[in-house]
Amino acid sequence: MVAPVRSGATVTTKAARLLAHPSRDEIRVEGVLHALSDPIRLRIVRQLAAATDEQACSRFDLPVSKSTTTHHFRVLRENGVIAQFYRGTAKLSSVRTDDLDALFPGLLDSVLGGADLQAERLGQV
Amino acid sequence: MVAPVRSGATVTTKAARLLAHPSRDEIRVEGVLHALSDPIRLRIVRQLAAATDEQACSRFDLPVSKSTTTHHFRVLRENGVIAQFYRGTAKLSSVRTDDLDALFPGLLDSVLGGADLQAERLGQV
Numbered sequence: 001m002v003a004p005v006r007s008g009a010t011v012t013t014k015a016a017r018l019l020a021h022p023s024r025d026e027i028r029v030e031g032v033l034h035a036l037s038d039p040i041r042l043r044i045v046r047q048l049a050a051a052t053d054e055q056a057c058s059r060f061d062l063p064v065s066k067s068t069t070t071h072h073f074r075v076l077r078e079n080g081v082i083a084q085f086y087r088g089t090a091k092l093s094s095v096r097t098d099d100l101d102a103l104f105p106g107l108l109d110s111v112l113g114g115a116d117l118q119a120e121r122l123g124q125v
Numbered sequence: 126m127v128a129p130v131r132s133g134a135t136v137t138t139k140a141a142r143l144l145a146h147p148s149r150d151e152i153r154v155e156g157v158l159h160a161l162s163d164p165i166r167l168r169i170v171r172q173l174a175a176a177t178d179e180q181a182c183s184r185f186d187l188p189v190s191k192s193t194t195t196h197h198f199r200v201l202r203e204n205g206v207i208a209q210f211y212r213g214t215a216k217l218s219s220v221r222t223d224d225l226d227a228l229f230p231g232l233l234d235s236v237l238g239g240a241d242l243q244a245e246r247l248g249q250v
Binding site: 038 | 155159235236
């Protein structure tokens with residue numbers, strides 16, 4: 001009998017650090033709209049979209065707990081709105097602009113533009 | 126003393142048949158996205174948008190109960206996506222295209238266009 005390879009700890013660590021993302025053809029417009037319909041999640045996406053590179057979760061100053069923040073990032077990722085990956089101990093995020101623009105042309109831009117106009121109207125800028 | 130005018134029954138009837146709508150400046154992008162994020166509600170809006178006039182709820186062939194259908198129409202109305210009014214015993218609905226286009230330019234069109242593209246990809250047309 002061959003003894004099992006005892007590399008379980010390493011494998012587990014790697015698996016736990018790979019975050020699940022829907023492929024482009026698994027993304028649904030209803031899921032994207034749901035992900036963007038929450039004020040905190042919309043705020044996250046607006047900040048990510050305005051950034052020139054990936055952003056660590058710790059860069060977001062949100063009026064919710066850390067676990068709620070993690071939940072909101074997960075909803076965005078699981079619905080295909082953002083990509084997340086680890087770099088060292090930091091979890092970095094970016095908007096899946098190419099995928100969203102290919103699937104639903106103009107949707108992301110009109111949501112971000114509409115959110116900007118609304119913020120202006122409400123004096124939140 | 127002046128006796129109260131006994132027109133209560135008429136007033137009640139009229140009030141019950143006036144449906145509450147947010148004014149244009151009360152409509153929020155998060156609420157619109159939430160209303161559109163449900164598959165049944167998105168289907169309703171696609172059918173309404175494709176119609177040339179107001180549609181009665183009875184014209185919609187949806188795979189949900191009548192009370193669930195009523196709920197979905199109410200969510201759409203309360204979030205400013207559709208207008209509803211009574212004509213006789215029929216409750217008629219239409220998309221608030223002018224309000225939505227003024228508030229969030231391109232949003233409604235890109236959602237409808239994205240939903241069309243998705244339906245094509247999934248072979249639902």
